[in-house]
Amino acid sequence: MDTFPPRRPSSLLVASLIFLVAGAGVIVIAGPSLVSSGVPPASEAGSPIARTTSVAKAPPPAKAPLAGERAAPRGRAAATASPLYRVGALPRTGCRAGQIRAGDAASYRAFMTRVNRCLNQTWKTQFRKAKLPFSQPRLRFVTSRVSSPCGRWPTGAGGYYCSANRTMYIGVTRKTLKDAYGPNHAQFMAHEYAHHVQQLAGILPYYGQSAWKAKPSAKLALSRRLELQADCLAAAFLRGVAADLPVTRQHWNSMIQWIAANGDKTWPRNDHGKGRSQAYWMERGFSSGSPASCNTGLASARSVS
Template sequence: MSSPALGLLSSLVSASLAFSPAAGAGQAGAVPLAAAQRSAPEVRAVQGRAVATANPLYGTSALPSVSCAAGRIRAGSAASYKAFMTRVGHCLGLAWAIQFGKAGLAFSPPEIRFVTSRVSSACGRWPAGAGGYYCSGDRTIYIGVTRAVLKNPYGPNHAQFMAHEYAHHVQQLAGILPYYGRTAWRSAPSAKLALSRRLELQADCLASAFLGVTADDLRVTREHWDAMLEWTTENGHKTWPKNDHGRGDSQAHWMERGFDRRGPAACNTFTAPARLVD
């Protein structure tokens, strides 16, 4: 790992989600964004635990290689950061709309909101330790724009953060996040933490699949990706003392699976052995 890469990675943004049980129990909206969806095959709906363990998304191929000219972030520039993240969000919408079409599922994009303070949402207060979060209650990604964030202009780092939060929206539309909410609500604390780790590690994997197919456009070199994995192994768990996001090496494992295999088929954390999601 090169020393410049290590320096850029030292301020990786932490991602989280805020869950609204009432909103989580609803069905995804149907707003097709791609022609592929209009001719999507109908897939028999899965219910109960199968929505997490045998979701139709797992049967789809790699994410499409959408063009993603997101530009560059200038250190200290909120405008360039917002522009970069907005463009990455648009690319994510294009890719996931096509992927949902392959699975015969309806897709609608989330709202993206940039904030300079820890605002509350339909899901309650800003999650402790998070640089941003996805709220299932209003289907919005909240992204904190702070001095600390703006000091780091390393695009792949921020793209991974955006892709992780977007992955929670993917989980919401696919029914996985509502399943988590219903199940965790009645689970003992240890079981709830185990479910949370499976959910968060899946988001790591789905996010990394997107980075894998857009690596050239987003300037994710193999050297820099390996540096991100090494940093995550050593530090990824430090923001989450309850271990609700998984150990650093577990995070790195699922990031690497997603990046290398580039599709949801690699990201079924809900049937993975406990040792890979601890």
């Protein structure tokens, strides 16, 4: 499938019984749902990568805690007092992902597969420190709009996470392959992976349940807290692997400036957050490298506006 053209980024996060997508950036929801849209980081040339996350009803049962582990919190505590917030920064992980050659699908898949392995290693360590059960998500590269247990591939999406089978679907398209700058794609992968982290930690289920009977304005607010946290967690991971990718401070500053100025310009509804909010949470994650900086559950309404 194709991603949105430059400066038309897209991300959709849905926790629902059924969802339909009608047109670029227009979301029609059937049944109780949580909807959030997000803008991925700008590329070196300023054009962003589209991303989408879908969350369906009835995910697989959580992995049973082993000796010394504890079950993930439920309810509001999952979002506001997660053990992941209390065990320090993400570990500095060696992540020699190689390089993407423009137009070369094999190099793109190899790069993203290596980044996924780094994410597995990083988050497995963090969950172990928090004494929470951990399991890896599935990763699937596709060249067409495949369906999943979460429904049909959302229009305009570059990829998405489905909680029903805990799989990240990553599109391999001509437009995607035009951008060979690895850190942008790593941020994209880390964002989708962050939704898997939220699923395992009980954060994503809590927000989905909270949105069940919420008013439209409240659903948007819940969506912003979830999506902005994923941006922050992805940025915290990038901090830990910055030396190997590499991610320079100059590139990061350019990305933050672009997001702050443009992050909310394409969305008819404020379901992801204003550009300044996106930039704020990404900067918090990258500066600290710690999930403790990503606790949007306790954040003021203004910081997730």
